[in-house]
Amino acid sequence: MSNDLIIKDLHAAIGDKEILKGVNLTVEQGVIHAIMGPNGSGKSTLANVIAGNPGYEVTGGEIWYRGQDVLALEADERSKLGLFLAFQYPVAIPGVTVANFLRAAINAHRAEEGKDPKETSIPIAEFRKLLRDGMKKLEMDESFAKRYLNEGFSGGEKKRLEILQMMVLQPTMAVMDETDSGLDIDALRIVANGVNNFASPHMGVLVITHYQRLLNHTKPNVVSVMIDGRIVREGGPELALELEDKGYDWIKEEVVGHAS
Amino acid sequence: MPVKRESTDAAVFSQSPALAELSVDQIAATAQAAGEPEWLIERRVEAWSFFAQATPPEWRRTNLSDLHPETISPPVEPQGVEIVWDDTLSAQGVIFTTLKEGLQQYEDLIRTKLDTAVAPLEHKFSALRAALWQDGVFLYVPKGVAIEAPLSVRYTLAEGRKATFPRSLVILEANSHVSFIEEYQSDDTDDSTLAGPITEIFVGEGGSIRFASVQRWGAGVYHIGGQKVVLGRDANCEWTSVALGGQVQHIEAETRLEGDGSRVHWIGATFADEKQNLVIAPWLRHVGAYAESYMEFKTVVTDEGYSVFDGMIKIEHESRGTSTRLEENAIHLSPTSRNDSIPGLKIDTNDVAKAGHASTSGEIDAEQLFYMQTRGIKRDAALRLIVMGFFEAALNTIPLESLRESLAEAIEAKI
Numbered sequence: 001m002s003n004d005l006i007i008k009d010l011h012a013a014i015g016d017k018e019i020l021k022g023v024n025l026t027v028e029q030g031v032i033h034a035i036m037g038p039n040g041s042g043k044s045t046l047a048n049v050i051a052g053n054p055g056y057e058v059t060g061g062e063i064w065y066r067g068q069d070v071l072a073l074e075a076d077e078r079s080k081l082g083l084f085l086a087f088q089y090p091v092a093i094p095g096v097t098v099a100n101f102l103r104a105a106i107n108a109h110r111a112e113e114g115k116d117p118k119e120t121s122i123p124i125a126e127f128r129k130l131l132r133d134g135m136k137k138l139e140m141d142e143s144f145a146k147r148y149l150n151e152g153f154s155g156g157e158k159k160r161l162e163i164l165q166m167m168v169l170q171p172t173m174a175v176m177d178e179t180d181s182g183l184d185i186d187a188l189r190i191v192a193n194g195v196n197n198f199a200s201p202h203m204g205v206l207v208i209t210h211y212q213r214l215l216n217h218t219k220p221n222v223v224s225v226m227i228d229g230r231i232v233r234e235g236g237p238e239l240a241l242e243l244e245d246k247g248y249d250w251i252k253e254e255v256v257g258h259a260s
Numbered sequence: 261m262p263v264k265r266e267s268t269d270a271a272v273f274s275q276s277p278a279l280a281e282l283s284v285d286q287i288a289a290t291a292q293a294a295g296e297p298e299w300l301i302e303r304r305v306e307a308w309s310f311f312a313q314a315t316p317p318e319w320r321r322t323n324l325s326d327l328h329p330e331t332i333s334p335p336v337e338p339q340g341v342e343i344v345w346d347d348t349l350s351a352q353g354v355i356f357t358t359l360k361e362g363l364q365q366y367e368d369l370i371r372t373k374l375d376t377a378v379a380p381l382e383h384k385f386s387a388l389r390a391a392l393w394q395d396g397v398f399l400y401v402p403k404g405v406a407i408e409a410p411l412s413v414r415y416t417l418a419e420g421r422k423a424t425f426p427r428s429l430v431i432l433e434a435n436s437h438v439s440f441i442e443e444y445q446s447d448d449t450d451d452s453t454l455a456g457p458i459t460e461i462f463v464g465e466g467g468s469i470r471f472a473s474v475q476r477w478g479a480g481v482y483h484i485g486g487q488k489v490v491l492g493r494d495a496n497c498e499w500t501s502v503a504l505g506g507q508v509q510h511i512e513a514e515t516r517l518e519g520d521g522s523r524v525h526w527i528g529a530t531f532a533d534e535k536q537n538l539v540i541a542p543w544l545r546h547v548g549a550y551a552e553s554y555m556e557f558k559t560v561v562t563d564e565g566y567s568v569f570d571g572m573i574k575i576e577h578e579s580r581g582t583s584t585r586l587e588e589n590a591i592h593l594s595p596t597s598r599n600d601s602i603p604g605l606k607i608d609t610n611d612v613a614k615a616g617h618a619s620t621s622g623e624i625d626a627e628q629l630f631y632m633q634t635r636g637i638k639r640d641a642a643l644r645l646i647v648m649g650f651f652e653a654a655l656n657t658i659p660l661e662s663l664r665e666s667l668a669e670a671i672e673a674k675i
Contacts, residue, residue: 051634055626075633076642084634091631095649104645105635148649165635 003029003066005050005083005173005204010061012049018059019045021229027173028222030201034215034240035208037226038248043208044088046226047177050206051085052078065173080109084171086162088178092150098161099145102168103127109169134167137197139190156187163194174198175206180214192217212244225251279388279423280330284308287391294360297367307380307390314384321568321600322510323537327452327482333422334392341395341426342414349407355400356411359429362398370398373431377460377488377516385484385510389425389456396427396458399440403433403464410439410470410659417446417453417481427458432467434492439470439659444505448478452507459487461497465519468496472658476505476670479534483509493519493548500657501528501557503538504670514543517551517579528557529654532565532597533674541570549580550613558650559590561597562674572604573617579609586617591624591650593643593675644675 005027012020019042027033037043049056050063052075063070068081093101107121122130131145138160150158159179166174179191195218199205207220215223215237223239224231227248232255233239243251287308291301316324345356355366362370380390397413415426428442442459455477463469475483483506489497503509515524524544532538544553559567569588590599601619624646632642651671658664 051630053630055630074639075630076636076638079634079636087631087634091625091627093628093631093646093649095652096645101632101635101645104637104641105632108636108638108641148652169635 002064003172003204005206006062006064007050008062008064010046010049010063011059012045013057013059014045014055019056019229020049020061022061023226023229023231025224025231027204027206029172029204031221032195032199032205032207032218033222033224034220035206035224035226035231036210036240036243039210041226042229043210043226044177047085047088047175047206047208050078050083050175051075076108079169079171082172084166084169084174086159086166086174086176086179088181090150090153090158090162092148092153094148094151096149097146098149099131101149102131102165105165106130106168130168134164137167138164138194140164155182156184159183159187159191160194163191163198166198167194172202173204173206175208177208178210179207180209180211188213189217212240215240227252227255278330279332279334282308282334284312297363297371299371300363303375303380304391307387308392310381311384311387311391314387317383317385319510319539321537321566321570322539323508323566324482327454327508329388329454332454334425341397342416343397344413345411346409352405353402354405354407355398357398359396359398359427362429366398366400369400369431370429373460373462374429375460377462377490378458378486382486385456386486389427389458389484389486392423392456393425393427393458396429399428399430399438401432401436401438401467404435405433406437407439410441412441412443412660412663414443414445415455415457417449417455417477422451423454423456425456425458428460430459430461430469432461432463432469434464435466436464437468439472441472441474441658441660441663443474443476443663444483445476446478446481449480451480453481455481455483455485455506457483457485459485461489463489463491463495463497465493466495467492468498470498470657470659472500472502472663474502474504474658474663474667475509475511476502476667478505479507481506483511485509485511485513487511487513488516489514489524490516491519491522491524491548491551494521495519496522497524497526498657499524499526500654501526501540501542502654502658502667503528503530503540504667504674506538507536509536509538509540511540512543513540514545515553516545516547517553518547519551520548521550522548523552524554526553526555527654527657528555528559528569529651530557530559530567530569531651531671531674532559532561532567533563535564537566539568539570541572543572543574544584544586546573546575546579546582546584551579551582553582553584555586556653557588558654559588559599559601560593560647560650561590561599562593564594564596566598568600568602569619570600570602570604571617572606573615575607575609575612575615577608580611581613582609582611583614584616585614588619589650590619590621591647592622593624593647644672647675648672
C-alpha cells in the first residue's frame with residue numbers, strides 16, 4: 001500500500017471534449033509537488049477528477065491512493081480516504097453557516113459504520129476550540145463562523161475558508177487548485193503559511209498554479225509542467241523559476257519538436 | 261403568567277347534518293341559540309345563501325376532485341382553539357380571547373373590522389367560511405403598546421372532525437407592536453376533512469406586526485384559506501408563511517399596503533411531498549404612496565408533490581412611488597414532483613419607483629452537492645443540509661424557538 005498519489009495514463013472529458021489526454025503523475029508523501037501550465041492545459045480538470053466531480057467523465061486510466069482504486073469511490077469516500085481539494089472557485093451555499101458545515105464535515109469523517117453518530121461526533125467544546133484556533137491562525141474574525149458558506153465572501157475570504165477546512169479535516173493528500181488566484185499580498189501570505197504549516201513528512205500537497213507567486217512562499221520539491229492535457233516535463237524548484245522567467249512557449253515548442 | 265386556554269363556547273349544531281342538508285333556517289337558529297348579534301346572523305344567512313347557489317371556483321391547479329363539500333358535516337364539538345399568552349398584558353389594555361367571548365364584550369370593535377379585509381362573498385368557499393365559522397381569536401393591541409413575547413393560537417382538529425372553520429381577527433392601534441403566531445395542526449385523517457380558516461389583520465398608523473402563519477395539518481386535510489393584512493400609514497409587517505401539511509392547500513393571501521409609507525417583508529416556505537398539492541396565491545396590493553414591499557418564497561417539492569406559487573404584485577392607480585420586488589425559488593428533489601411558479605405584475609399607474617419579479621426552478625445544485633461531498637459528507641446528508649439552508653432565512657423569522665425547532669424537524673423528516 002502506497003501513501004503516494006499515483007495517476008496512470010488518465011484521460012477525462014467534458015461532454016465530447018477530451019481535456020486530459022494521458023496524465024502520468026506521482027505525488028509522493030511528504031512532498032510539495034507543483035503543477036504549472038498555461039490556461040486551458042487541463043490543470044483544474046485534473047484537480048476535479050482527483051476529487052471525483054461527476055461533471056467530468058473519466059474515459060481511461062487509473063488513480064491509486066493508499067491501496068484504493070480512487071476512481072471507484074464517491075467524492076465523500078475519497079475525502080475520508082484522506083484526499084482534499086481546495087477549490088479554485090468555492091461554491092456559495094446560502095443558509096448553511098460555516099460552523100454548521102465544518103461540524104457536519106468533521107462528524108462525517110468521524111462517523112463509523114454501525115455506530116450511533118451521537119457516539120462518534122465531536123464534542124461541542126472541542127469543536128469550538130478547533131474552529132477558534134484555526135481561524136486565529138488564518139487571521140479570520142470569529143464572526144466568520146456564523147456567516148453563510150462563501151456567500152458574499154471576498155476572494156481572499158473564500159480561499160482562507162478552504163485552508164481552514166483543510167486544517168480541521170487534516171487530509172493526508174491535498175490538491176490546491178489555483179489557491180493563489182485572486183489573492184492580495186496579505187491573503188497570499190496567510191494562505192501560504194497555512195499550506196506550509198500543513199505540509200509535513202506524512203502529507204503530500206499538489207499545488208496547481210499558473211504563476212510562480214504562491215511558490216515564492218511555498219517552496220515546491222517537485223515541479224511538473226502540464227500542456228494540452230499531458231505532463232510534459234518534471235523538474236526541481238528551478239523549473240518554476242525558469243517558467244516564470246521565460247513563459248511556456250519554449251516548452252510548447254520543445255514538446256511539439258519531440259512529437260514531430 | 262403564560263396561560264393556555266381552550267375554547268368551550270362554540271356555536272354548535274345540535275346534530276351533525278351534512279352540508280347538503282343544512283338550511284338557512286338552521287344556520288340562523290343555531291347562531292341565535294348561541295346568542296349572536298343580529299348583524300352577524302344576517303351575515304351568516306347571506307353568506308349561506310351565496311354558498312348554496314354558487315358554483316365552485318375553477319382553480320385549475322388545485323385538485324379538489326376528492327373533496328365533496330356536500331357530504332361534509334359542520335363541527336358539533338367545540339373548536340380546537342388554544343390560546344397562549346401572558347394574561348398580565350390585559351392590564352395594558354391588550355385583549356386576546358376567543359372571538360365568541362370577544363363578541364360578548366367588544367361587539368362594536370369587532371363589527372367595524374370583521375369581514376372587511378377578506379371578502380365573504382368572493383366565491384363558494386369564502387361564503388362557506390363566512391356562514392359557518394365557529395370560533396377563533398380576537399387580538400387587540402391598544403395605541404402605543406408594544407408586546408415583545410409572541411402571542412400564539414393553535415387551531416386543531418378533534419378526532420373524527422369533518423370540517424373546521426376557525427378565524428383570527430387582529431387589530432393593532434397606532435404605534436403598537438405585536439408578534440402573532442397562527443398555527444394549524446392535526447393528526448392525519450383517513451377521510452378528507454375541510455379546513456376553512458379566515459385571518460384578518462389590521463395594523464394602524466406606525467404600528468408593526470411580526471406575523472407567522474404555519475400550516476401543518478395532517479394528511480387528508482383540505483385547507484382553503486383566506487388571509488389579509490391591511491397596513492395603515494407607515495405601518496410595518498413582517499410576514500412568514502409556512503406550508504408543510506395537509507392534502508391540498510389553497511390559500512389566497514394578501515398584504516394591502518393602504519397607508520403611505522407602509523412596508524411589508526413577506527417570506528414563504530412551502531414543502532410538498534408524497535401527493536400533496538399546496539397552492540398559495542400571495543398578493544402585494546399597493547394603494548398608498550411610497551410604500552415598499554418585498555416577497556421571497558422558497559419552495560421544495562419531492563415525491564409526487566405539486567406546489568403552486570401564484571404570486572402577484574398589483575399597483576393600484578392611486579398609488580405613487582411604489583418600490584416592490586417578488587421572488588420565488590423552487591427546488592425539485594424528484595423527477596415526478598412539480599412546481600408551477602406564476603409571478604405576476606399589474607401596474608395601473610405611471611408613478612412607480614421600482615418593481616420587479618423573478619423566479620427560479622430546478623434540481624438541487626450539483627456543484628453545491630459536490631462541494632459538500634469533497635468534505636466527506638455523504639450525498640443524502642449534503643442534500644439535507646442544502647435544503648435546510650434553503651429554508652433557513654424563513655425559519656429564522658419565526659419568533660418562537662420551540663416552534664422553529666419543531667418546524668426544522670418536520671422539514672428534515674420530509675426530505
